Amino acid sequence: MNEPRDTVYLDHAATTPMVPEAITVMAEELARTGNASSLHASGRVARRTVEEARELIAERFGARPSEVVFCSGGTEANNLAIKGLYWSRRAQDPSRNRIVFSSIEHHALLDPVTWLAKHEGADVDMTPVDAAGRILLDELRASVAADPARVAAVTTMWANNEMGTIQPIRDVVKIAREHGIPVHSDAVQAAGYVPLDFAGSELDAMTITAHKLGGPVGVGALLIRREIEATPLLHGGGQERDLRSGTIGVALVAAFATAVDVTLSRQAETVARIERLRQRLVEGIVHLVPDAIVNGDPLPGADHRLPNIAHVTFPGCEGDAMLMLLDAQGIECSTGSACAAGVPQPSHVLLAMGYDEIAARGSLRFSLGHTSTDADVDRLLAALPAVHERAQRASLVRSTA
C-alpha cells in the first residue's frame, strides 16, 4: 500500500505534470543568482530572462509583453483583477460599485467578490447558468443594462473547472463593451486546451497560471491591457508595472514560459489525442454504469467544452466513497468540490446548474492531460464496476440508517 505504485492520474485539472523542458529550465535558473531589479550584470541577466519569458508568454497568448503581469498564480491574479478593477473604477466614480459575475466561478474569484460585497460595499449580481453550465446571456445583458453606469466590472470564466463548459466570452465582452465596462476572464482551466487570443478576445484582463499547463506551481499572470487602471493588492518595490510588487521568481517565470511554449506548440495534437481518450472514457463509463450521467456540454470543440474534463454523476452513490475506493487502487480523480477542513461541500457549480445536493455529492470529475494514455482509461474502466457497486451499497447503508 505504501510502496510507490503505478498511479493512474486523472486529476489534471487540479494540476498537471510539468513538461520535462520546463523542469530543465527551472533547475538551470535556480542555480543562477540574480535579482531582476539589480543594476549589475547578474541583475541584467535575470532581467533579460524575465523579459524573454514575458515576451514569449505574451506572444503565445496574443498579448503585448507590457500586458503580462507576473504574480503567484490564479488566485492572486483573480484577486488583483477583480479587487483592482473595483477599487480603481469606484475611485473614479463612487456610485460605481456593482460587480457582475457568473454563478459558476472558481472560489478564487467567487470569494474575492463576496469579500468585496461584505467589506467594500460592492453590490454584486450573479449571472445564472443553464443546465450545461453556460451563462445565460440574456440574464447577463439585463443585469448589466439595469444600471450600466454603476457597473465596475464584469467577470466570467473562460471555461469552468468542474464541468469544462466553455463560456461565450465574445458575447460577454460585446455586452459589457456597449457600456464601456471592463471585462475580466479567469482562463486558468482553458489555457493549454483551447486557443486563447487576448487581443482578439477584446478582454481587458485575463488570468492564466503555469501549473495547469505543464509549468510549476507558484507562478501565474494577469494579462491586463495597458490603458486599464487597477489598484494593486501588494505595495512595495514597484515591480510589474507597479501592479504587483515583489521580487520576481526568475526560475518560475522562465519555466512558466517554457511550459507555455511547449504546450501550445503541441496543443492541437494533444487536444485531439485527449479528446479521443475522453470519448473512450465516457463511453466506457456509460456502458458499465448505464444510469451514469455525463454532465456539461456534450459537444466537443472550443465553443463547447474542454477536451480533457469528464464530469459524471453516479446516481445513488457518494462521490467521496468512489474517490476513496479508486484511490485505494491507485486511480486518482476528484469530487470537484471545495473543501473546508476536508469536508466535502456540494459543488456550488452543480447547484447553480440546477442539481440537488444529493446529485451534487454523487459526482466525480475525471480530467485528462498531456501524460494520459489509453492504459489509464483501461485501468479506470476495469476498476469501475466493483467500485460503483460498493459505493452504492455504502450509500444505501447511509440512507436507511
Next chain:
Amino acid sequence: MRVVAAMSGGVDSAVAAARAVDAGHDVTGVHLALSRNPKSYRSGARGCCSIEDSNDARRAADVLGIPFYVWDMSDEFADSVVEDFVAEYTAGRTPNPCLRCNEKIKFAAVLDRSLALGFDAVATGHYAQLRSADDGTIELHRAIDMGKDQSYVLGVLTQRQLSHSLFPLGDTTKDVVRVEAARRGLQVASKPDSHDICFISDGDNAGWLTEKLGPRPGNVVDEDGTVLREHEGAYAFTIGQRRGLHLGVPADDGKPRFVLDIEPVSGTVTVGPRERLAVDGLECIKPLWCASAPVGRLECTVQLRAHGDEHRATLTVEGDDVRVELHDVAFGIAPGQACVVYDGTRVVGSATISSTSRMAVG
C-alpha cells in the same frame, strides 16, 4: 484485515491506528467531520470538530504512511447526538452524548459504511479490551489503565458491533501511549486530552443549552416548596449539582444544598441536603446487551457515570425493563444517565436510567 482507523486528531486514536498498522492490518485513516461548518461546534484546539484536529489527524496518518480521508458525518451527528442531547435536557434528563455517539455514529453509521465499502473493522483509541470467549463470543472488558478506562461509554455496543471493532490501547496506560506517540514521531504526543462535550466549545453546557433553547424561567424551591429564587432555564441544572445554585441565604441547618429533582414541565428545581440524594434502586429502560441478555436475577456491579465508582448491585431483567438494587448507595444519579453493568471486568451491557428510588431518610 482491512481496517478503518477513526482518527480524531488526538494522541490516543493516532497510536491506536499505528498499532493497527503494526498488527499487519491494511489501515485507512478516517477523520469524522461532525459539523459541516468547522467553526460551529468546538472553537478551541481540542475536541473533534476543528480544522486543526482534522489537520492533526492527517499529519498522524502521513507519519504512519496510511491513506487518510475525512468523512462527513455531520447530518448523522446532528440528528442522532446533538438533537437527542437537547431533547433529553428539555425533558429534565441528563444524557451522555459520548455513549450516544458510539452507539449511533462511530460503531453504527461509520461501521456500516466501512463494511459496505469493503472494510472488516473499525479501530478507535478507546481504552477498553476485547477478548474472545471459548464459545467465540467477543467480550468487552475494562482497560488495564483504570484511570482512563472507557468501557463505560462503549457499554452500548452489541455483539455484532464488537465483532467488527478494535481497541488497540486497552492493554496500555496513557503514559505509555504518550511515550509511544513521541517515539513514533507523532506530533500529537503532547496534545492535551479533551474532556468536555465535543460540540460545546467552551465546556459551558448550561450556556450552550440556554442559547439553543432560549430562556424558560422557573423556580428553585426547597423540599417544602418554598421558592428560593427564580432561574432562566431548568436545563442549567443537573441532579446532584451543588455549585452555582446562587441561593443567597443558607439552609436552616447551614449545610450545603444540592439539586434533588428537576421537573421539566414547570421547570421547578428542588434542592435539599446531600443525604436526600442517596439512591438505592434504579429503574432502567432500553437495555443493550453485549451478548445475550441476562436472565432473571444477576449479581453484578454497575457504573452510573463516566469514570464513576462501581456499585455492587442485583439486576432483574424483564424484557426491556431492568431493575437495579444497589447494595452500595449512589449519590446524584439522574434519569437519562447510562447504567453500565459489569461482571468483574466484563461489560454485560447497559440501559438508560428512567427513574431512581431514594433511600428513606431515617
